[in-house]
Amino acid sequence: MKVVITGKGGQLACELEQLAPQGVEVISVGIGELDISNESLVSEFIANNKPDLVINAAAYTAVDKAEEDVGTAYAVNELGTKYLANACKLINARILHVSTDFVFDGASTTLYQTDSVPNPINVYGASKLAGDVALQDILPESSVIVRTAWVYSVNGNNFVKSMLRLMKEKPQLGIIYDQVGSPTWAKGLAQWLWVIADKPEVIGTYHWTDAGIASWYDFAIAIQELGVEKGLLSEAIPVLPIPTSAYPTPAKRPAFSVIDKASAEEVSGLHTTHWRTQLSSMMDELV
Numbered sequence: 001m002k003v004v005i006t007g008k009g010g011q012l013a014c015e016l017e018q019l020a021p022q023g024v025e026v027i028s029v030g031i032g033e034l035d036i037s038n039e040s041l042v043s044e045f046i047a048n049n050k051p052d053l054v055i056n057a058a059a060y061t062a063v064d065k066a067e068e069d070v071g072t073a074y075a076v077n078e079l080g081t082k083y084l085a086n087a088c089k090l091i092n093a094r095i096l097h098v099s100t101d102f103v104f105d106g107a108s109t110t111l112y113q114t115d116s117v118p119n120p121i122n123v124y125g126a127s128k129l130a131g132d133v134a135l136q137d138i139l140p141e142s143s144v145i146v147r148t149a150w151v152y153s154v155n156g157n158n159f160v161k162s163m164l165r166l167m168k169e170k171p172q173l174g175i176i177y178d179q180v181g182s183p184t185w186a187k188g189l190a191q192w193l194w195v196i197a198d199k200p201e202v203i204g205t206y207h208w209t210d211a212g213i214a215s216w217y218d219f220a221i222a223i224q225e226l227g228v229e230k231g232l233l234s235e236a237i238p239v240l241p242i243p244t245s246a247y248p249t250p251a252k253r254p255a256f257s258v259i260d261k262a263s264a265e266e267v268s269g270l271h272t273t274h275w276r277t278q279l280s281s282m283m284d285e286l287v
């Protein structure tokens with residue numbers, strides 16, 4: 001199987017590359033080699049390389065910046081996905097595409113299902129949803145959309161690495177307690193994607209995060225506890241719970257971002273692992 005992975009250098013793409021099963025020919029491309037928002041480049045690249053599968057891990061992920069940079073967010077997240085889908089359709093290739101919990105408004109108090117009605121509350125979420133809709137329209141029979149949330153890994157910038165840095169620099173931190181979700185180690189999502197890569201019969205929309213629920217405050221406390229335990233932090237600082245209203249950002253974020261993983265577990269045969277266990281494993285890679 002020949003697989004093109006987009007978004008090389010990103011958190012998920014790095015884990016996908018590392019976990020590629022033996023016998024799979026991987027062509028991993030970053031924005032320098034394949035800017036997915038460039039239609040002619042995408043069609044030429046896919047036609048020339050003729051992959052069996054494209055895993056689209058490329059995205060415009062700067063949630064706050066997207067509020068100003070609307071054109072670029074849509075160019076990458078909507079049009080980039082559409083161009084990949086059109087190019088794959090011409091050669092009968094399949095796409096595994098990664099989307100986000102931010103397609104939901106966060107007003108629910110129960111788990112979001114794969115068929116819950118999306119209602120994004122920021123530009124990033126709306127641009128990702130537009131990409132999902134385009135993909136489903138063009139390649140309904142040979143595509144998978146997997147929505148994930150709160151992604152971190154040893155590669156790239158993320159909440160875990162920011163917390164570890166700030167916990168060394170600051171005398172105390174205030175962290176939001178009234179947004180809840182499920183942290184996701186990119187490695188676990190990459191494992192799920194490789195299992196699904198080998199199951200061409202799987203199509204449609206799925207949800208994958210680590211198991212369990214946390215607020216950003218809970219997540220920060222766990223990062224600090226594990227950081228001290230593993231010697232990544234020399235001491236604990238006071239971490240105070242603050243409301244979202246005390247930390248205004250350009251983009252609104254869903255207050256409740258918990259998605260139901262049941263169907264993704266069922267089709268893959270994999271079980272989600274609690275986020276704290278995954279966090280500990282990721283932090284072992286930082287030691």
Ligand SMILES: NC(=O)c1ccc[n+]([C@@H]2O[C@H](COP(=O)([O-])OP(=O)(O)OC[C@H]3O[C@@H](n4cnc5c(N)ncnc54)[C@H](OP(=O)(O)O)[C@@H]3O)[C@@H](O)[C@H]2O)c1
Nearest residue numbers: 007010011012031035036058059061098100148149150151
């Ligand atoms: N991070 C999260 O918390 C989170 C949450 C929910 C869903 N997701 C989704 O999960 C997927 C993977 O996210 P991630 O955390 O791995 O993101 P990431 O670390 O930001 O990686 C995204 C990659 O896409 C690249 N890229 C940006 N514009 C591109 C373009 N026009 N053409 C080709 N590549 C381009 C980026 O390159 P540059 O770095 O050079 O810009 C980066 O390497 C994305 O679909 C994202 O929407 C992420």
